[in-house]
Amino acid sequence: MVRFVVRRLFFMALTFLVISLVTFFLMKAAPGSFLAMNVGVNGASFGADQYQVSPQVMQAIIRHYHLNQPWYFQWWGFVQGFITLHMGTSFEYPTTPTMTLIRQTFPVSLSLGLISVAVGLSVAIPFGIIAAVRTDTWVDSAAMLAAMTGTAIPSYVIAVFLILLFGVWFHIFPILGYQGPQYYVLPVLSLSIPMIGASSRYLRNSLIENLHSEYVIAIYARGGSLRQAIFGNALRNSLLPLITTVGPQLAALMMGTVFIEEMFGLPGMGHIFVNAAGRRDYPLIMDSALLYAVVIMLMNFLVDIVYGVLDPRIRKSGRMG
Amino acid sequence: MDLVEIEGLRIRFDADGQVVYAVNGIDLTVAEGQVVGVVGESGSGKSVTVTSIPRLLPKTARCEGRVRFDGIDVLNASAAQMRAIRGRSVGMIFQNPLAYLNPTRTIGSQLMEPLLFHHLAGYQEARRRGLEMLERVGIQNPAARFDNYPFEFSGGMLQRVLIATALIAAPKLVIADEPTTSLDVTVQAQILRLLKTMQRDLKMSMIFVTHDLAVAAQVSDTIYVMYGGTVVEQLNAADLIRAHRHPYLAGLLDSLPRLDRPVGRLPFIPGLPVDTRQPLAGCPFFDRCGVHTDDCHTLPALTTVGPSHRVACWRVAGELVVTDPTAKAGGLSGCIPESL
């Protein structure tokens, strides 16, 4: 177990470095810089002289952001800043450290992601159980058709149908902005429906397989009921592998928050990132990309640890992954 | 009245229009305290027959006939009635113990289940009796092993655990479906001896399913020989060598390797097993039988030919007795390393 954790942490560090390097070079290789693109327009944020940035000011800006240093220095500056949480300031908002921007927006994205996962799992589990117990009835077929639709269609298209249904035809939920919990309903539904689809189908198939396995027959042979077979045994054994699918789903879901925030006008980090990418705001691109990467890796890691602790075969033998 | 009475039992599986005729009319009785051996080659319907007693067959199974257990009409009993029997009056032991234990739960928690499901004991009492039972089936240091998981045991140890689980509620009948087939030869003998001892000590009835005639002969009082989903012969274990009548049983005995005969050719019965996709027309052994007559196109009934000895064969019914001239009493010893 300890060896597994160490190995995984090492891998996460490696992935982190590779991602930061790749992102860094991509940004460097890109034609057009923030200065060239934005100074004329948004120069106001740089100083008093809005429309003609003097060479001196330009030099000052370049020094401030270490743009004249060798690449590894710049790169390490970003990484170090990220690790020590002393991130630099954004190009776009020079008076605001990226840390502050992230602190304002990241909770929105993270809570959106986590709530969606929670909703997704708490709907998917009963759905999966009912479909498994009522195999080949209309309940099962309906659930599985819904599951298939949910998995095949991305969250932003689901968002469209939810907007039409709840926002336009029934006027139940607001469809734009963020002024209270009810503004979360449609975004969360859009993100969790694909997950409900995938997870309930996974759980159903795995539960059916478990209910037909020999150890369940043995439970009946000891006088157990279907309820005891499901809740004491088969469900637990199907939820275990379901946990392993949650990791990758979380990753997909966090990526989904990017365009769901954009669609519903939520002030999350996805919005910040998209803007930063559009304006080549290097510090902000770098920091938000790294943060997403770290969050996704950490969630995957946690999911694997939870799985290892819950499955006695792994917990006791110490072999994992 | 006997503990188990099966009459005219037919079982077929019907899944997606694909019909399998697994059991084609079986009579079988088990008296209190008796050990009944059910012998037959793979696919002859042994497992299907015995799992119909606690009614644990899959949903696709269709049963006809009558199965009575302890006065209960099993095929027509309610689900609750059946649950009340399972684990309490009938214990089951399966072929592959690892598959029949939940891999993610401790063996102790599964061992106690028959007591807990039937409210025969509270948790503390169940645990105490579980430990006691583990001790009895020969698990060393039961207190330490109680909270171990199945993957931490060897196959032989797991089979002991499964035996302990089947017997913990002191059932009237234990059904052992090929309990030693998946085990090493030396472990097989230990498990057989354990089962036999426990059966005697607890004064239970036992149905012992095996494809090994020698094993059946050593464990059982009465032997049922099955072929193609029918019983072809039923006789006392003691009479097996001396008085067997059916050509199939004769062939089986002939094909056993024995110490009292030079190993040269290993005899076997030529031909293919019965096609279970067709309803049985005539004697199931017809194609492979060396002595069949025209009568054999119709299914022979199980006919009494002696005290607790019945045979389903037209030749036997017509007094054309088939005997094996090489048979000697006790000729089976040496087939398994230790006698019981």
Add this chain to the structure above:
Amino acid sequence: MQAPSWTTAEARPSPGSARLRRSRTWRRFSKNRLSVIGLAFIVALVLSALLANQLTPYPPLAPNFLAIYQPPSWQHWLGTDALGRDMLSRVIYSLRNACIVGFGAEVVELTVGLLLGSTAGLIGGTVDTILMRVVDVVYGFPSFLFSIILVVMIGHTILAILIAVSATSWVGMARIVRSQVIQVRQSAYIEHARQMGASTWQTLVRYVLPNSMGPVLVAVTFGIPANMMSEAALSVVGLGIQPPTPDLGELIIIGQGSVLSYPYLLIWPALLFALTLLSFSFVGDGLRNVFDTKSGR
């Protein structure tokens, strides 16, 4: 176990056996009727993409200020947008872009995946370890962010988007190919072919690849709609193909902006896109039935 009668016919090679196998493939595929419907939809989609110039009633970019915001009618089946452009034409061209990126990126992924996966699987050892570590690391990338960065860097042309979409998604294909190659390689008849003196390259082309085609084909069928989703998602955040070129993501965003007044601008693009994605998914399931020998009874 219980062999249906056609297996006996197939065991003996006869003039009819190829046809029998084809009909068996079709029977398994069409067991789920949705797979057939999905296939028909995809064929129609590809045809309309190829014949977009002939099919579309109006040029997709030409504004007509005399006919703005027209509801669906016989002239404009799906209505017109804020500039009076015909929505049907715009949707058809959008779907064509989606197809180009969907199929194109899949070709890239397939090429990279086949190359890396079969190299890793065939050579094994250190090469395999290194390649699979690379795959693991790329697998950890926040893929959509990465596509966004790439698009911003390279530009917003269809080719750039194609590259951005396939940049991280080849890893799945590489994994599948590798595991297939290893599985096939370990089977007895490859052993036999090698002992008969076939070279690595020969075994790869003659034996390994043809036998690992099933899962790869299934993965391709699910990969194409995934690429289409990424492509449209880029335009949802405003970083995909740039206007005025019509694009599904852009149609969705614009439609959403005026959804309260003109819902039909949102419904039709979203619905057609959803149907497209579902069709691929149904076909993928049908192919899975064909290749899955275990549960395909």
